[in-house]
Amino acid sequence: MDSLTSLFNVTLANTSDDITLFAALIAMAVSLVLGCVIAFTYKLTQEEELYQRSLAVTLVMLPIILSVIILFIGSNIARAFSLAGTLSIIRFRSAPGDAKDIGYIFFDIAAGLACGVGLYGYGAVFVVVLCIALIIIEKNHLFTAKTVHKHLKIMVPEDLNVEGAFDDILKKYTKNYKILKIQTADLGSLFQVVYSVTMAKDVNEQEFINELRTRNGNLTIILSQAATVKAA
Numbered sequence: 691m692d693s694l695t696s697l698f699n700v701t702l703a704n705t706s707d708d709i710t711l712f713a714a715l716i717a718m719a720v721s722l723v724l725g726c727v728i729a730f731t732y733k734l735t736q737e738e739e740l741y742q743r744s745l746a747v748t749l750v751m752l753p754i755i756l757s758v759i760i761l762f763i764g765s766n767i768a769r770a771f772s773l774a775g776t777l778s779i780i781r782f783r784s785a786p787g788d789a790k791d792i793g794y795i796f797f798d799i800a801a802g803l804a805c806g807v808g809l810y811g812y813g814a815v816f817v818v819v820l821c822i823a824l825i826i827i828e829k830n831h832l833f834t835a836k837t838v839h840k841h842l843k844i845m846v847p848e849d850l851n852v853e854g855a856f857d858d859i860l861k862k863y864t865k866n867y868k869i870l871k872i873q874t875a876d877l878g879s880l881f882q883v884v885y886s887v888t889m890a891k892d893v894n895e896q897e898f899i900n901e902l903r904t905r906n907g908n909l910t911i912i913l914s915q916a917a918t919v920k921a922a
Contacts, residue, residue, distance in 0.1 A: 713808070714761055721753035721805035724817045728753070728801060731821040732794050735828035740788065749794060753802035760806025842867075842885040844902060845875065845909035852881055856905055863898040864889050880909070 729749040733741065763770050797820060804813030827833065846852055852872055860867045867887040875882045889895075895913060902911050 714758070716810075717757045717761055717805050717808065718754050720810045720813070721757040721802055722750070724801040724805065724813060725750040725753040725798065727817055727821060728794065728798055731824055735824050736790070742791075745791060745794070749798050752795070752798040753805060756799060756802025757806035760803060838889045838891065840887055840889060841870075841912075841914050842887050843910075843912040843914075844883045844885070844906055845911070846881040846883055847907050847909065848879055848881065850906065852883055856883075856902060859898070859901045859905065860885070860887065863893050863901075 729746045732746055732749055736742075797817075801813055801817050804810070804816065844856065846855065864887045867885050870884045870886050872884075873882050874880070889898075899911050899913060903909075
């Protein structure tokens with residue numbers, strides 16, 4: 691029991707300014723393994739269309755980079771301030787990802803910091819527990835929304851009354867809806883109606899669009915994710 695406790699409470703001798711080669715190699719090796727575990731978990735839990743190989747590679751790199759930075763700084767306050775000043779002038783130009791991507795970045799940072807201060811046991815337990823939790827959440831589709839919010843654009847001929855023209859169909863296939871805007875198109879010969887709709891999870895979208903087509907004279911209909919639609 692004492693040996694297990696010592697394993698989890700071991701810290702590197704570099705809390706002063708001394709760094710041994712063996713300690714540095716151990717820190718880098720453990721952080722690299724933990725980074726690979728986190729990157730593999732990211733691949734398992736990310737949707738195919740959102741998966742980014744560049745982020746997965748970054749997740750492998752980040753823990754070992756952070757652990758080496760911690761090793762170099764040690765307890766030297768001057769080095770810490772120098773590092774803070776250096777990082778403050780760096781501008782990250784990559785586009786921000788979704789919330790889960792940002793969460794993985796913080797996950798990586800925590801693992802790298804744990805390795806940098808020599809808490810390998812706690813770092814490994816932290817990574818394993820959180821990876822298992824993320825896989826369980828993803829594979830069991832926990833916290834999935836029961837409804838889907840989308841934008842619906844319908845082209846309407848000028849001889850069709852826009853107000854209430856599709857209410858019966860919308861009530862049949864959506865939980866709720868509202869008109870966002872109505873504008874003219876094609877030199878005023880058509881109207882474009884944009885709805886915000888909340889659809890039930892198991893609605894047949896093809897049947898929904900087919901019924902709308904019979905009402906609007908087979909003109910253009912666009913049903914898209916709300917986040918991807920920009921105001922005209």
